[in-house]
Amino acid sequence: MVNVLQLTDVSVVRNGNTILDSVNWGVEDDERWVILGPNGAGKTTMLQIAAAAMHPTRGLAEVLEEPLGQTDLFELRPRIGFASTAMARKVPATEKVIDVVMTAAYSVTGRWNEEYDAVDERRAQRVLAEWKLDHLADRTFGTLSDGEQKRVQIARAVMTDPEILLLDEPAASLDLGAREELVQLLGGYASEAGSPAIIMVTHHVEEIPRGFTHALLMSGGRIVAAGPLAESLTAENLSQTFSLQIALTETDGRFTARAAA
Numbered sequence: 001m002v003n004v005l006q007l008t009d010v011s012v013v014r015n016g017n018t019i020l021d022s023v024n025w026g027v028e029d030d031e032r033w034v035i036l037g038p039n040g041a042g043k044t045t046m047l048q049i050a051a052a053a054m055h056p057t058r059g060l061a062e063v064l065e066e067p068l069g070q071t072d073l074f075e076l077r078p079r080i081g082f083a084s085t086a087m088a089r090k091v092p093a094t095e096k097v098i099d100v101v102m103t104a105a106y107s108v109t110g111r112w113n114e115e116y117d118a119v120d121e122r123r124a125q126r127v128l129a130e131w132k133l134d135h136l137a138d139r140t141f142g143t144l145s146d147g148e149q150k151r152v153q154i155a156r157a158v159m160t161d162p163e164i165l166l167l168d169e170p171a172a173s174l175d176l177g178a179r180e181e182l183v184q185l186l187g188g189y190a191s192e193a194g195s196p197a198i199i200m201v202t203h204h205v206e207e208i209p210r211g212f213t214h215a216l217l218m219s220g221g222r223i224v225a226a227g228p229l230a231e232s233l234t235a236e237n238l239s240q241t242f243s244l245q246i247a248l249t250e251t252d253g254r255f256t257a258r259a260a261a
Contacts, residue, residue, distance in 0.1 A: 002029040003065060004164045004197045005050050010059035012045055012221075019045050020056070021221040027214075029163070032190045032198040034208050036233075037218035038242055043201045046218075047166050050199060051082045064163055081162030081196070083153040083170060093142025097133065098124055100141050100152055104159040124159060131155045131185060147178030151185070158189075167200040171207045179207065187211045205233065205248065205255035217241040235260075 005027040012020040020042045027033060035043045048054040049061050052073050061068045066076050091100055102124040128134045131151045141149065150170050157165055170186070171179045189195055190211030202208065208215075208229075215233040217224040218241070225237040238246040238257060245260040 003027070004029050004063070005199070006060075006062040007046075007049070007056075008060040008062075010049065010056040010061055012042070012049075012054070013057045019221050022059070023221075023223060025216065025223065025226060027164075027197055027199065029197045031214050032195075032212040033200070033214045033216055034212050035199065035201045035216045035218060036203070036205065036238075036241065037224075038203075040220075041218040041241075042221040043218055044168055046216075047082075047084075047168050047199065047201055050164065051080055051166050052076050053082075078160060079163045081157035081160065081165040082168075083150070083157040083166070084168035085172070086168075088149055088153050091141050093140065095141045096137070097139050097141060097144070097152055098128065098137040101127055101156045101159050104156045127155045127159050130189075132181075145178070147174050147182060150174065151182060154186075162196050164197045164199070165195075167198065169201055169203070171202065171204075183207060183209045205238070205257045208233075208255055210253040219243075 003026055005025070007023050007025045010020055010023045011018065023046070035046060037043050045054065049056060049068070050063060052063050052068060055061070055068050063076060064079055098121070102120055125134065125137065128137055131154060133148070133151055133155055136144065136148060136152075141152065144152065154167065154170060171182055174182065186200075187209035188211070190198055190209055198212070200212070213229060214227060215229050216226045217232060217237050224241045225232040225234075233248070233255065235246050235248040238248055246257050247260040249256045
């Protein structure tokens with residue numbers, strides 16, 4: 001196993017506010033993690049550090065065995081797949097779906113004067129098919145539904161065969177059908193032996209796909225629990241994380257949470 005992320009005593013302070021507080025956490029290349037917690041818990045900040053988009057105020061962050069602050073970020077970032085709503089906003093609405101995915105090869109969000117080989121286009125077409133998007137290849141990004149845009153973002157993130165895949169609330173704002181389709185696709189991808197390490201942020205246990213192996217629960221910039229799902233994703237830990245008595249049920253590898261009676 002290879003360590004793809006290691007945070008040691010990591011703290012992030014912005015404008016006097018502590019966003020992360022002495023976090024210690026590691027991720028191996030065969031693990032698929034979900035990060036859960038209330039708003040303001042520090043979940044997205046953790047992803048930004050994992051994406052080499054933010055440096056900690058204190059402590060050591062190593063991404064793909066490269067210590068942040070001591071490595072060439074332009075070489076490191078192409079090895080990381082990152083899909084988020086913020087990234088989607090950078091994609092021109094008029095960009096064709098095939099180009100949204102293919103431009104990941106150059107780490108740009110709109111075609112300009114780059115030169116692409118036939119192998120790049122074949123790879124993009126294959127990735128679109130894997131995420132059930134091949135029929136949308138010639139559509140423009142701005143005409144897609146929220147669910148389709150989110151799947152295109154994930155397809156773009158995996159286009160370059162990343163060593164770690166980061167997903168920031170991929171199912172947010174989706175209706176039930178779109179959410180379940182995406183969760184099913186993510187579960188299939190996470191279960192493949194050749195898939196990279198995955199870290200996904202979500203607010204809801206119902207969005208955890210089958211095939212995910214670990215959970216990290218956060219509150220107030222601190223870790224409440226971290227480890228294999230069976231050990232860390234419990235009603236007791238969720239109740240502590242969200243400051244509310246939570247009842248948790250599992251059915252066929254999927255979870256449901258509600259306020260305890």
